[in-house]
Amino acid sequence: MSEPKTDPQDGADAEAQGPGAVEIDGVAVRFRSRRRDVTALREASLNVKSGEFVAIVGPSGCGKSTLLKLVAGLLKPSSGTVRLHGEQVTGPRADIGYVFQRAALLEWRSARRNIMLQAEMRRMPSEQARKRTAELIEMTGLGGFEDALPHELSGGMQQRVALCRALLHEPPVLLMDEPFGALDALTREQLNIEMNRIWRETRTTVLLVTHSIAEAAYLADRVVVMTDRPGTIAEIIDVGLPAERDYAETMARPEFARVTNRARTLLGAGVNAAD
Numbered sequence: 542m543s544e545p546k547t548d549p550q551d552g553a554d555a556e557a558q559g560p561g562a563v564e565i566d567g568v569a570v571r572f573r574s575r576r577r578d579v580t581a582l583r584e585a586s587l588n589v590k591s592g593e594f595v596a597i598v599g600p601s602g603c604g605k606s607t608l609l610k611l612v613a614g615l616l617k618p619s620s621g622t623v624r625l626h627g628e629q630v631t632g633p634r635a636d637i638g639y640v641f642q643r644a645a646l647l648e649w650r651s652a653r654r655n656i657m658l659q660a661e662m663r664r665m666p667s668e669q670a671r672k673r674t675a676e677l678i679e680m681t682g683l684g685g686f687e688d689a690l691p692h693e694l695s696g697g698m699q700q701r702v703a704l705c706r707a708l709l710h711e712p713p714v715l716l717m718d719e720p721f722g723a724l725d726a727l728t729r730e731q732l733n734i735e736m737n738r739i740w741r742e743t744r745t746t747v748l749l750v751t752h753s754i755a756e757a758a759y760l761a762d763r764v765v766v767m768t769d770r771p772g773t774i775a776e777i778i779d780v781g782l783p784a785e786r787d788y789a790e791t792m793a794r795p796e797f798a799r800v801t802n803r804a805r806t807l808l809g810a811g812v813n814a815a816d
Contacts, residue, residue: 568621580771596757599767638707644699
């Protein structure tokens, strides 16, 4: 694998703007037990600017989800440092949102009340939480399904509820761990389009883990390609597409082909491999 490559301007921009929203500096993670030692991550470094959308792709078991857990403060690095807005992460953070592969909704609570669970846990003012919930329901196209129970919602709608829940407290950083991986292709495409629109409206800093190279290239400003375990960053690819992206038109653009082909080459899949 080649050394990580970035646009030189990225470093200049980050320096001019001060600390990044997320700074991962020389991080390694090692898990030790009586039977074996496993290095999940080695010397991983990444600087994510405020409002940037960064997607992370790589082989299974390469440490993609581990990176998100480090940023969330759910896991401590064996070496190196992680910072959010210049502050070192030393434990679980309240200033992030987290969306998982499974929506993990409470079956006995309506869509609205599942979203409001975030407010209850954070002791948000009730009127503020209700107003924000209504805004998010409208933003994500859940209008008319506010009182539906999870079993009455499609998989895509359940993930929309989970996204609303993660965004309720207006976190400056949103972490997404393969949130659309279990959905059918058409629903996944629709949610990719919605996610692009929501990100443009909120300008939340997003770190997305995905196994889909096409999804990464469509949604992100930059695509981080990781190596096999012990995972590190092989290359960071600048996507170079406008923030507002029509799905079909984006797929046909040379910038999209450049990013997906380069990512496939780095992952050893060949440029004609399917996602």
